Amino acid sequence: MAAIGANSQLNPLENAERQFEEAASRLKLDPGVKETLKRPRRATIQSLPVMMDDGSIRVFTGYRVQHSIARGPAKGGIRFHQDVTLEEVEALASWMTWKCAVADIPFGGGKGGIKVDPRQLSLSELERLTRRYAADLSDLFGPESDVPAPDVNTGEREMAWFVDTYSMHERRTELAVVTGKPLEVGGSAGRREATGRGVMISVAEVCRRLGMDLKGARVAVQGFGNVGGVSADLLASECGAKIVAISDVTGAYADPNGIDVKAALQHASSRKGLTGFAGAKPMSGSILEVDCDILVPAALENQITSDNAAQVKARVIAEGANGPTTPDADKILEAKGIYVIPDILANSGGVTVSYFEWVQNRMGFYWPEREVNGRLHEKMTKAVSDVWDMAQSEKVSLRVAAYMVAINRVLRVHQLRGMYA
Numbered sequence: 001m002a003a004i005g006a007n008s009q010l011n012p013l014e015n016a017e018r019q020f021e022e023a024a025s026r027l028k029l030d031p032g033v034k035e036t037l038k039r040p041r042r043a044t045i046q047s048l049p050v051m052m053d054d055g056s057i058r059v060f061t062g063y064r065v066q067h068s069i070a071r072g073p074a075k076g077g078i079r080f081h082q083d084v085t086l087e088e089v090e091a092l093a094s095w096m097t098w099k100c101a102v103a104d105i106p107f108g109g110g111k112g113g114i115k116v117d118p119r120q121l122s123l124s125e126l127e128r129l130t131r132r133y134a135a136d137l138s139d140l141f142g143p144e145s146d147v148p149a150p151d152v153n154t155g156e157r158e159m160a161w162f163v164d165t166y167s168m169h170e171r172r173t174e175l176a177v178v179t180g181k182p183l184e185v186g187g188s189a190g191r192r193e194a195t196g197r198g199v200m201i202s203v204a205e206v207c208r209r210l211g212m213d214l215k216g217a218r219v220a221v222q223g224f225g226n227v228g229g230v231s232a233d234l235l236a237s238e239c240g241a242k243i244v245a246i247s248d249v250t251g252a253y254a255d256p257n258g259i260d261v262k263a264a265l266q267h268a269s270s271r272k273g274l275t276g277f278a279g280a281k282p283m284s285g286s287i288l289e290v291d292c293d294i295l296v297p298a299a300l301e302n303q304i305t306s307d308n309a310a311q312v313k314a315r316v317i318a319e320g321a322n323g324p325t326t327p328d329a330d331k332i333l334e335a336k337g338i339y340v341i342p343d344i345l346a347n348s349g350g351v352t353v354s355y356f357e358w359v360q361n362r363m364g365f366y367w368p369e370r371e372v373n374g375r376l377h378e379k380m381t382k383a384v385s386d387v388w389d390m391a392q393s394e395k396v397s398l399r400v401a402a403y404m405v406a407i408n409r410v411l412r413v414h415q416l417r418g419m420y421a
Contacts, residue, residue, distance in 0.1 A: 198349015
């Protein structure tokens with residue numbers, strides 16, 4: 001493939017728009033309505049000056065995009081990464097709109113990011129950067145307007161700093177301004193595992209419809225972090241699947257007889273990565289091309305492209321990450337008869353339990369983990385059912401079906417609310 005084609009294929013915003021356009025064309029949307037649904041409501045670029053430990057001042061660039069607030073407050077994580085761009089954040093915000101709509105929860109879509117390599121900052125520098133972002137963009141955030149959450153390289157710690165900063169500015173404690181918080185700061189039981197649990201539920205539901213037995217099914221997981229690690233653990237422990245390959249940024253490991261997932265999780269936690277894991281053999285090739293029944297790409301965007309899609313051997317792909325498969329790759333996978341459970345469905349467990357956390361914060365009453373998991377299971381199975389039925393009736397892929405379900409839900413709200421003039 002020529003370089004221009006490759007670059008275009010890897011543009012997350014172009015990919016998000018192509019996915020939207022394919023579903024929108026089948027729904028025969030009015031051109032003006034289509035543009036209204038596609039374009040972000042607001043995109044903010046913020047300079048973030050931070051005092052470093054050595055007394056110097058360094059200016060970082062922060063982003064926040066609200067794609068839609070039609071169905072409720074904008075909802076979406078904040079990532080800290082050296083490669084963050086406005087286009088990436090716009091794409092992620094739009095995916096959040098459709099993800100929330102597929103899950104049928106009353107949120108719109110948003111996303112944020114800071115262009116920074118957090119590994120290069122001390123803990124105090126990281127805290128000052130997080131608080132600067134929360135303070136400088138505090139006019140956007142709020143339980144009724146825009147509710148952030150963790151994303152790449154952020155977690156409970158950063159969300160606790162966010163709550164404290166926002167609450168200081170508001171002169172009151174406001175726990176519902178972000179989700180993904182520590183339990184002691186208004187977090188929800190089951191939130192950390194929610195995205196991975198949602199992946200497991202969606203895989204189980206799709207495999208059941210395909211008549212595919214999960215017991216003994218071979219699973220490869222790219223991105224053995226919170227999402228991929230939990231997905232692997234639950235697919236093995238609750239579904240009887242065999243995890244044959246795992247990877248993270250430090251390395252990839254495989255064992256056709258099955259990997260002890262709990263041992264791998266313990267190793268990754270203690271060593272901050274899989275490097276040196278002795279429970280399986282190091283891999284030299286791509287984990288995406290491993291001979292398996294189910295592939296879970298749970299790392300970053302643009303992992304399965306037209307360059308490697310033909311080598312994918314899985315029967316089912318469950319997108320634990322956002323945007324891991326490009327539209328060009330989708331066509332190749334579909335032609336091969338591979339079922340792709342799209343990101344806006346497969347990994348919607350996280351935002352679903354984020355919604356539960358937001359609800360619990362607002363009513364001041366907290367559910368036990370079994371209740372959270374039960375409500376998540378109910379939401380996820382309904383979402384899979386809605387998407388599967390749409391795919392069957394319209395004879396389209398699960399991705400196109402998921403977008404059609406989501407667009408219809410957002411469109412209906414726009415129609416009911418009308419146009420403010």
